Amino acid sequence: MAAAGGSLSHSGLRGREDEIGQIAALIAAVARTGSGALTLIRGEPGIGKTTLLTEAVVRARAAGYWAGVGKADELHHVVPLSSLATCLHGDRPLLAGEALVDLARRHDRRIWLVERLAEAIEARAARGPVLIALDDVQWTDSLSRFALTQLPRRLRTSPVLWLLTGRRGAAGPAEDIVAAAADELPASVVALGPLSDRAIGQLAGDTLGTAVDEQVHGLLEGAGGNPFLAVEMLAGLGTAAASGEPLPSGLVAGVRGRLRSLRPDTLRFLQMGAVLGRDFRFPHAAALCGRAPATLIEALEEAVHAGLLDDDGTRLVFRHDLLRQAVYADIPPSARKALHRAAARHLVSEGHQPVEAVSHILRGALPGDEEAVELLRRAADDVLPFTPGTAADLVTHALELVPTARPLWFAVGEQAIVCLTRVGRNREALATGARLLECRPPVETLGRLQAALGATLWNMDLADELRRRTEAALALGGAAPEVEARLAALRALALSRSPDLVPARAAGENALRAALAAGDGPAHVQALFALGEIALNAGENAVALERFAALSAVEPAFLPEEIVAYQHVDDFRTSERLLLKAVGDARGLREAMLLWAQGQQHLELGRLDDAETDFVTMERLEDDVRVPVQQVNARVIRSRIALLRGDRETARRHLDAARVRLAVKPNPGNTAAVRFLEAVHADADGDAGLAVDRIHRVREQGPFLRWRLLRTWVGSATRMALKGADRALAEDLAAQAVAHAERNPSVPTAAGVAARALGLVRDDLALLESAVALLEASPRPLVRAAARADLGRALLAADRTPQAVAALTEAHAAFTASGAHAAAARVRRDLRSAGAADRRTASRQRPVQGWEALTTSEKRVARLVSQGHSNRAAADLLAVSPHTVNTHLTSAFRKLSVNSRVQLANLVMALPDD
The missing domain is CATH 3.40.50.300 (P-loop containing nucleotide triphosphate hydrolases)
Known part of the structure; x- marks a missing residue:
């Protein structure tokens, strides 16, 4: 070396x-x-x-x-x-x-x-x-x-x-x-x-310790410039010279030439090692040989002396994997399968986990081998939470080993459905379920299969099919109580998408009672989740909070849903406390959904920069694990943020991305969100007719108040309807906002938004003033600013200029503080028309490069990292996740045109003190 x-x-x-x-x-x-x-x-x-x-x-x-x-x-x-x-x-x-x-x-x-x-x-x-x-x-x-x-x-x-x-x-x-x-x-x-002929000649000289003659040069042409093959051919040359045999023409033949000089025990020992892998333990190879280790010491010594194995004192290792493959290739295929099966049985008997024997099972198990099936199932269970794709592959292989229509076949099939659904292979899971159901399983088994397929159908947005199947299975009866409870909970979840939520609510309550009576955890979780979804879709935020808080207590992984539920009732203090608790929790459960909840927190509190970072990070994490839960809504919100900032190009790009993602998950909620975003873009483009058309298409997905994304945007939708001269639509939107407020009497935002919508429809100055007063208790600055802007414009129309300027100035300040520069610019135009605009009302947008291009959070992260803090340390100090810090740091590096922490530190140190 x-x-x-x-x-x-x-x-x-x-x-x-x-x-x-x-x-x-x-x-x-x-x-x-x-x-x-x-x-x-x-x-x-x-x-x-x-x-x-x-x-x-x-x-x-x-x-x-x-x-x-x-x-x-x-x-x-x-x-x-x-x-x-x-x-x-x-x-x-x-x-x-x-x-x-x-x-x-x-x-x-x-x-x-x-x-x-x-x-x-x-x-x-x-x-x-x-x-x-x-x-x-x-x-x-x-x-x-x-x-x-x-x-x-x-x-x-x-x-x-x-x-x-x-x-x-x-x-x-x-x-x-x-x-x-x-x-x-x-x-x-x-x-x-390939190495050059000159290099191969030098290598040959190094190996033989002498000059290489023309005959050897000619023989080495068969190596094709491969140094390992050349060395093996040279080793084979020595063996051939000793035995009088011709020089081997290839690697496998060359190794065979070397192996012929070994004792039979050594050759058998090497073959058993080749079955076990490139590195293996001496006792395991001895066990496959059916011999006591002490009787194979000479074989081990000969294999090491021949340069085929290395011994590090713990494990034996083939000197190169090509050597192992060449030895392995000489084992008859039928013998290989039997040896791999024996290797798996031995490893498990020695206390190894099933997953450590799986590679041998995959190479050695034959149809009908129920012991192998059980090992594959156990291994799939072990790896499912962290490598669901591997789990799905293992259990589908196990399914192939079981004769069709046997009880075990249905049990393995149910497990396959769960694993395939977990990894997102929903169509394959549905096809597997169809195969199983075609064989007319017993009634109890049928119920279990339909319950397993519930998550598959929900993931595929097939709510009607989910309802049909669960109702049919429940009507048959005969399932175990816990299975019936799961089916009932899935039926309630399917009904959460129906126009009439009264039966859905009753179904959810019944499912919850059944789950508690059966003592079944999965059914309990599913029922509470269904009831939470039903309440949200009905606009009953307090009830949704109750359900999701109970759900989070039963299953902490649903903490993000509880956090968002607190946001819906304007309790941002509690949601903030829970977010801080989640960030400090080393378990890191459902990181992407926690980032979604955190992004919603920042968005509603007017922190557009931090909200953007959260949604970017969330989308990246969902891409990483290939579980696209909130991809559509994240792009919708990022597009809306870009429009608020005045970045039309970026907003359009996010709209296009949202449409692409909608094609993957075209459920009613995602469809409504994208249609509404299209309305917002049309309004920004001055196309009032298109905006109205898109709002009508939102309403086709269900009552407007059902879609949580739109609740605080009813005022904007009402303004668009009025611009498009569709008074009936505007009145309907306002009426739904009022109904939503009546369902949520303790939520200031709901009451204020309803008063604003009614004030716009009726052109009622008193209602607009009431909206502003009601929203004083709302924690959402952008909602308050929008209401003040509407009030200011109405006051201008009523020739109450001083009061109008006051309202518009407050709106402008709030929009500017949040970075909503486009909204601030519209208010500034209103101020100019009132003769009140001056340079103090102008909002300065950040540059795109340099220190001043960084957001406040990016500057904090940059300073901490430049001081030597790790991402984790910076995250702990800022009470955010390391993933968020990483996103901030990536953005800071791009804006500052630096590539390392050293460069960042040098740049920050050169900045003047704040």
């Missing part, structure tokens, strides 16, 4: 001088700039990827890096975090053993896990540059792959170099990881091609 900065030796790096130069420059750049980078070393097996990676690690350590080195394994790709964990422990662990155990307990929350890993790496990077090196990334487990698509972006502002190796071929994990990082940090690919 060449020393760092020195010349290359015969370590297999002959002919790789250019690639080593690239890697060395990258190591120096990350250390110098303090910002992250990612590189993939890609090439065919045996081309020298591992050797180059090893050389990079040596050079990085010599340059002062902490280096974590790991290797993914083909037979461990199902075990969650198994690949990346190999990079995090060792002689100098990045995470101590206890911390890794803690991660193992909590890795059912992927976003939480990534943040925990990021914090550990970030803390280490604060003391010096870090190298994370992972070999054979094509075999990473799904949880490690998920982390590797997130961590480089999350840590791009820290000196962390990610160095991966992967085989050349079709798109896979390596390409996904590079693509995920490419837009946010330097991401490159080092492609290793």
